[in-house]
Amino acid sequence: MTEGGTAQSAEERLKALFLQGLAGEAAAYHAFLDGLSGHLRAFLRKRLYGLQDDVEDIVQEILIAVHNGRHTYRADQPLTAWVHAIARYKLADFLRGRARHEARNDPLDEQADLFAASDDEAAQARRDVGKLLDELPDRQRLPILHVKLQGLSVAETAQLTGLSESAVKVGVHRGLKALAARIRGKVKV
Amino acid sequence: MKTKDMVALLAAGVEPVDRHALARRFGWALLAGGLAAAALTLRMFGMRPDLDLMMATPLFWAKVALPFLLAAAALWAAGRLSRPGVTVGRGWLALAAPVAVVWAAAAAVLLSAPAPERMSLLMGSTWRTCPLNITVLSVPAFVAVMWAMKGLAPTRPRVAGAAGGLLASATATVAYCLHCPEMEVPFWAVWYLLGMLIPAALGALLGPRLLRW
Numbered sequence: 001m002t003e004g005g006t007a008q009s010a011e012e013r014l015k016a017l018f019l020q021g022l023a024g025e026a027a028a029y030h031a032f033l034d035g036l037s038g039h040l041r042a043f044l045r046k047r048l049y050g051l052q053d054d055v056e057d058i059v060q061e062i063l064i065a066v067h068n069g070r071h072t073y074r075a076d077q078p079l080t081a082w083v084h085a086i087a088r089y090k091l092a093d094f095l096r097g098r099a100r101h102e103a104r105n106d107p108l109d110e111q112a113d114l115f116a117a118s119d120d121e122a123a124q125a126r127r128d129v130g131k132l133l134d135e136l137p138d139r140q141r142l143p144i145l146h147v148k149l150q151g152l153s154v155a156e157t158a159q160l161t162g163l164s165e166s167a168v169k170v171g172v173h174r175g176l177k178a179l180a181a182r183i184r185g186k187v188k189v
Numbered sequence: 190m191k192t193k194d195m196v197a198l199l200a201a202g203v204e205p206v207d208r209h210a211l212a213r214r215f216g217w218a219l220l221a222g223g224l225a226a227a228a229l230t231l232r233m234f235g236m237r238p239d240l241d242l243m244m245a246t247p248l249f250w251a252k253v254a255l256p257f258l259l260a261a262a263a264l265w266a267a268g269r270l271s272r273p274g275v276t277v278g279r280g281w282l283a284l285a286a287p288v289a290v291v292w293a294a295a296a297a298v299l300l301s302a303p304a305p306e307r308m309s310l311l312m313g314s315t316w317r318t319c320p321l322n323i324t325v326l327s328v329p330a331f332v333a334v335m336w337a338m339k340g341l342a343p344t345r346p347r348v349a350g351a352a353g354g355l356l357a358s359a360t361a362t363v364a365y366c367l368h369c370p371e372m373e374v375p376f377w378a379v380w381y382l383l384g385m386l387i388p389a390a391l392g393a394l395l396g397p398r399l400l401r402w
Contacts, residue, residue, distance in 0.1 A: 021200070021203060022205065022206050022208075023205050024203060024204050024205035024206075025203075026200050026201065026202060026203050027200075029199075029200045029203050030196060030197065030200035033196040033199055033200055034193075034196050037192050037196060041192075056192060059192055060190075060192055060195055063192070063195060063196065063199065064195075064199070065342075065402075067199045068342075068402070069273065069341070069342030069402070070206055071206045071207055071208070071210040071211075071341075072210070072211065072271060072272045072273060072341050072342040073272075074272060074275070077272075077274065077275060078274070081273075081274035081275075082272075082273050082274040082275075083273075083274075084274060085273035085274035085344045086273045086274075086342065086344060088344065089273070089344035093401075122191060122192045122193065124191075125190065125191065125192065128190055129190040129195055130190040130194075133190075144198070147201065147202045148198045148199070148201045148202060149198060149201070151201055151202065153202070154202070169204070172202075176199070177402075180402070184401070
């Protein structure tokens with residue numbers, strides 16, 4: 001486990017990266033998500049004593065939620081508060097799905113600690129998001145495969161799949177939402 | 190899939206996000222919901238025949254102001270509840286203020302009226318149908334507002350659902366003023382509010398299911 005500086009400096013660093021990401025800079029956005037997953041992992045590991053095996057799944061779920069909800073972030077708002085609310089919502093969802101008694105406690109009560117530590121040692125996720133991705137319909141799966149996994153441009157993907165460029169963009173967008181929905185479904189035991 | 194790979198997947202080829210997504214979604218929802226409520230009012234109930242005369246009176250605009258101000262406050266609250274980590278804060282005050290004013294005005298009217306007339310001031314002639322009419326007129330706006338909010342990121346779905354329901358019903362009530370013949374403050378203070386609260390309660394009830402994201 002590494003202490004990623006103070007929570008305050010992490011907030012500033014991640015926020016700057018996130019804002020660049022919102023402007024369309026993929027490298028900054030990548031660094032933001034990377035940094036965020038470390039903080040989420042440390043934060044959740046410390047709080048979910050009985051659920052250590054699920055931490056990586058929850059981290060992934062929160063990352064997708066952060067991505068799908070990124071248009072709701074307001075630049076004048078602390079990033080910590082925004083991420084914390086999403087993490088809390090997704091964790092409550094997860095715990096409800098598990099029908100564990102933790103749902104009634106609130107293990108994430110200390111928002112200030114969210115960015116206090118970082119943990120880059122990812123455990124193995126139990127759920128395979130790659131498999132869920134394969135279950136998506138082609139009009140969503142192919143755009144994600146080509147644009148997101150193979151790094152092709154939207155125009156190249158359109159040519160390759162025979163979809164229009166806007167259909168490719170919509171496919172990526174809806175596909176990631178559908179992926180989140182499938183993850184929600186799979187969590188239910 | 191490893192988290193590292195998922196991060197790479199999410200970050201690959203990101204495009205700039207629409208910074209006005211919230212305004213755009215609520216804008217479309219209210220336009221569609223408001224027009225549908227107006228069309229339904231005219232089709233199901235008809236325009237009140239003396240509307241042009243009424244529109245010259247301040248009392249008519251006081252009546253419209255009640256749902257209009259509540260819709261504005263509900264829009265503010267619903268917008269904030271659609272963003273993670275943002276509190277409604279003073280928005281609650283903006284929601285409470287129109288209610289407090291109309292109740293105070295209603296009390297004043299009732300107290301100054303002769304006792305035998307009080308009942309008819311309160312019940313008007315349409316109390317049986319008014320709340321139900323407002324609820325029915327709210328349906329399109331309710332669907333549209335829930336669509337708008339689901340595409341954002343409400344993390345408190347019950348409260349967000351209530352605010353969205355109130356936004357829908359208050360918008361529909363503005364449209365209902367095209368028809369509603371009641372011109373007594375105590376009537377609005379009870380039956381308009383009840384009509385607006387039914388969809389709000391439904392929103393609170395259904396929010397966790399409808400707004401899941």
